[in-house]
Amino acid sequence: MKNIYLNIYKSNLVNLKKAKNKLKNNGIIGIPTETVYGLAGNAYSSKSIKKIFKLKKRPHFNPLIIHYKNLNSLEKDVALNSNFKKLYDSFCPGPITFILKKKKKSKISRAATAGKNTVAVRIPKHKVAKNLLNIINFPLAAPSANVSSRLSPTSAFDVADEFKNKLDFIINGGRCKIGIESTIIDLTKKPTILRLGSITVANIQKVLKKKIKILKHHRKIKAPGQLRLHYSPGIPVEMNKKYVKKNQALIGFGKKFKKTKNYFNLSKNSNLKEAANNLYKTMRKIKKNNFKSIAIVKIPNKGIGSAINDRLKKASNK
Ligand code: AMP
Ligand code: MG
Numbered sequence: 001m002k003n004i005y006l007n008i009y010k011s012n013l014v015n016l017k018k019a020k021n022k023l024k025n026n027g028i029i030g031i032p033t034e035t036v037y038g039l040a041g042n043a044y045s046s047k048s049i050k051k052i053f054k055l056k057k058r059p060h061f062n063p064l065i066i067h068y069k070n071l072n073s074l075e076k077d078v079a080l081n082s083n084f085k086k087l088y089d090s091f092c093p094g095p096i097t098f099i100l101k102k103k104k105k106s107k108i109s110r111a112a113t114a115g116k117n118t119v120a121v122r123i124p125k126h127k128v129a130k131n132l133l134n135i136i137n138f139p140l141a142a143p144s145a146n147v148s149s150r151l152s153p154t155s156a157f158d159v160a161d162e163f164k165n166k167l168d169f170i171i172n173g174g175r176c177k178i179g180i181e182s183t184i185i186d187l188t189k190k191p192t193i194l195r196l197g198s199i200t201v202a203n204i205q206k207v208l209k210k211k212i213k214i215l216k217h218h219r220k221i222k223a224p225g226q227l228r229l230h231y232s233p234g235i236p237v238e239m240n241k242k243y244v245k246k247n248q249a250l251i252g253f254g255k256k257f258k259k260t261k262n263y264f265n266l267s268k269n270s271n272l273k274e275a276a277n278n279l280y281k282t283m284r285k286i287k288k289n290n291f292k293s294i295a296i297v298k299i300p301n302k303g304i305g306s307a308i309n310d311r312l313k314k315a316s317n318k
Contacts, residue, residue, distance in 0.1 A: 275305070
């Protein structure tokens with residue numbers, strides 16, 4: 001069998017220049033960010049965007065997050081407002097994505113925003129993502145580097161496993177520090193959280209000094225019956241369980257842990273950040289070990305725990 005990991009490249013300057021050339025020629029590459037790995041292409045090139053949708057098998061109505069090196073480059077494409085400025089000062093660069101109004105003169109491909117007049121924008125913090133953005137003169141559309149509806153990848157090896165020989169260039173930036181996707185907040189109207197993440201609702205409320213709405217069902221851009229199952233490891237997931245069935249693995253959280261082959265622990269110290277970081281990695285491992293389904297114990301619904309439960313609900317199709 002061909003070694004699929006030959007497509008993984010160290011993040012040195014020579015390889016970043018190779019990455020730049022690929023992107024300039026409408027190529028698509030895997031890149032690290034502090035949240036999860038992204039499948040990146042030139043956001044101004046519809047050719048590149050089409051390739052991303054095809055590789056991910058992503059429905060065309062589901063828009064992509066556009067990544068920028070700094071505020072100056074971001075301002076070329078979207079209109080900023082006072083809520084944005086406050087959140088930018090507190091959390092950027094970092095794991096937060098803003099929905100803002102697209103400027104008329106913006107060059108972002110229509111396909112990337114699914115024809116909408118709003119854009120999801122983010123300034124990532126990961127050193128390698130920043131170094132790459134600094135040597136190119138366009139922003140990067142970079143959805144999570146997984147086939148649509150599946151788990152996001154948290155290492156370069158996960159990305160290689162996901163796309164096999166369909167992707168020939170992945171930059172290795174190590175394991176993602178956060179390990180779940182960015183918080184998404186819509187700032188085109190009364191601030192509304194569209195996706196929970198490591199920057200919590202409480203963190204955001206503290207900065208904006210008001211109560212923030214959380215959208216429970218992100219239905220607007222969904223077509224009927226689609227995108228229900230998301231963040232799926234490819235086997236059934238059952239939440240709030242204590243015991244396992246035959247051929248099932250149990251994911252635990254906290255001190256009580258057993259030393260059996262079918263038991264995995266997200267954090268022995270009951271640390272929710274550590275648990276979030278281990279979530280996708282653990283589910284991928286369980287799938288690789290040929291278990292037929294996953295049971296997971298109750299995870300405290302506070303702080304980043306809410307984001308973990310959000311992903312689990314979608315993975316279990318609830
Ligand atoms: P991913 O790129 O896989 O991290 O997912 C990006 C998420 O951002 C998806 O859930 C999109 O629906 C959402 N998104 C991107 N652009 C917009 C937009 N203009 N308005 C609302 N949601 C968006
Ligand atoms: Mg995704």
